[in-house]
Amino acid sequence: MLKQIEGSRAVAEAVALSRPEVICAYPISPQTHIVEGLGELVKSGALQPCEFINVESEFAAMSVAIGASAAGARAYTATASQGLLFMAEAVYNASGLGLPIVMTVANRAIGAPINIWNDHSDSMSQRDCGWIQLFAAHNQEALDLHIQAFKLAEELSMPVMVCMDGFILTHAVERVDMPTQAQVDAFLPPYEPRQVLDPAEPVSIGAMVGPEAFMEVRYLAHAKQLMALERIPQIAAEFAERFGRTTGGLVRPYRTEDAETIVVALGSVLGTLKDAVDEMRDTGARIGVLGIHSFRPFPLAAVREALQHAKRIVVLEKSFSVGLGGVVSTDVRLALHRLGQAGYTVVAGLGGRAITKASLTRVLNEAMQDKLEPLTFLDLDWRIVNRQLERERAVRRSGPIAENLLRDLGTVASKVS
């Protein structure tokens, strides 16, 4: 059924259709509307049987989900930013124990300086935690990925993080096609755990493992992610067959057939990027886009296949490894081993900085002429950066950086040009 609703509400309804049995809720922007929606569905009786638990922290949220999942219940929570970091220890624990929890990450920057707006720093900080990480490009995909995520997680007995851009998707009111309960029930079977806390058949979960078997346990987690590389496209295909639309999968190319330049990106920026590429195509530029929808497992072979005939690759990412450069870029380069293409990293949109079509077109034109720096920060205001560097050279007690920059800027406003 077509609906015009907020992204968070769409995700809440999709999660509810997936019949979670335990939901842990802790508020943090921009994720909060999702658990608010679920709380209402449980309280009204629309979603039952389900336990909705208002926990006291994100660490508790993931810990309650761990207990519920280990006891055989389908468990769900959602978080963002600082919340994901606060639960980090339990995030690793959930995957280490092989518990198929599904969690939404409404992608948001990490402080300091505190910033509630969107980038991918939070989920990228957990990229090595053993969770499967799927990225939604739009609200329909965010909705669909949650239904796919429960199936994938439970088949493999591995937790899945569905990443969607905070505010840009979570708070955007868009048209979505909401499946029926019967459709979802036919697609997603009830949870059948591989391991369960059951008095009839006692097991010890979470025993200490020393050097004699630790590497093997870790390798098995990797092996499951390799299995996920096969299952993710299959599940997306099955989903497409039942629901009549293609969402999810490992990667999705756009106008890459004869492209000399391919721009790689994740998440909602793919929409802006496709618009920019369409316009550049109209002027004869041979440029295309590759959207990555599964970041963990990272689809090395699919990325290589999609990019191998291009002359140059631009990775546009909302994440930044301080002291190195790109996060996604590093993985993409691994996929392109020995192909000898020119590679560019464009770090963009940190802390919610708008990524405009005009700015994108400008840097992509520079890339196509191979005039772009290997590492570029889109729309970085060098004026205030240099002013701060100068200030720090001049005086020892130069003061708090963020405050200095805001004072230099004068009026505080998000930069939209």
Added chain:
Amino acid sequence: MMSPIKFYQTGTFTVGNRLLAPEQRSVQSSTERHNSLNSGHRACQGCGEALGARYAVDAAMRATNGQLIAANATGCLEVFSTPYPETSWQLPWIHSLFGNAAAVGTGIAAAMKVKGKKDVRVIAQGGDGGTTDIGFGCLSGMFERNDDVLYICYDNEAYMNTGVQRSSATPHAARTATTMAVGPEPGATFGQGKKLPLIAMAHEIPYVATATVADLRDLEAKVERAFALRGARYLHVLVPCPLGWGAASHDTIKLARLARETGLFPQFEAEGGEVTSVTQIRHRVPVEEYLRPQKRFAHLFAGAGRPDVVAQIQAEADRNIRRFKLLDEQS
């Protein structure tokens, strides 16, 4: 004239006491006991925690007819019971992290509720570090929501698993690896530390109780009482640690008894935030008798000693006695 025969053991709850009515006998005296924490684990000789956990969990197993699931915090109990690939646990058991046992318990209880398995009950357990320090947030959350979990803290008054460091349950003046017996105020600092049973009571949860391994039938009875109730329940068990306390392994039970008989460890029950029963001190002893056998307090008695510090500790015991009415008026 015939004098009546006195059965010396009548009235004591010694495990092998066959003079007691069957329902009064210890769970451990029964061949039907579950042996939930089985033999072969790696606890030290004289470990109070292993003893306390065996009695508590077996009593819980009896109270729930074996329908029990346990969540365990990181710590000695977890490490000595589950060295891969072995486990001593004869019940479904999960170890997740150091600071989240209460929350994992909440999750299990929620799963049982949603699946309609009302007969399956949940315990969460940990040491004093996992309970009073790193796990305190999750514990308070579990209390406040009144989740249907019995949390058992085995309190040996420091981080023993990592090598005897101070926790917020470490008693004043005790030497630990992070409160060394040096300087003008040796050992753990006065004015610090928290009394978790009282904090638990402040949450006004259905049941809070304290117990020691010197009084094991009392410990069992408190576990039984806890399972007669629903909602968040807290049991705080004093478990001496020969290694961390610097005491002889055969003194574990004696020290636990002295902790109670000095008044340093008040043994009581509370329901809904109100004290409902108190175990009276039978033979009051000065704190010095409790402190002397423990090397963690040796600096209080070396050379000229620190009678001033011993007096401070005695004042704490005296305050407990007044506050919890541990001595009846006549004595």
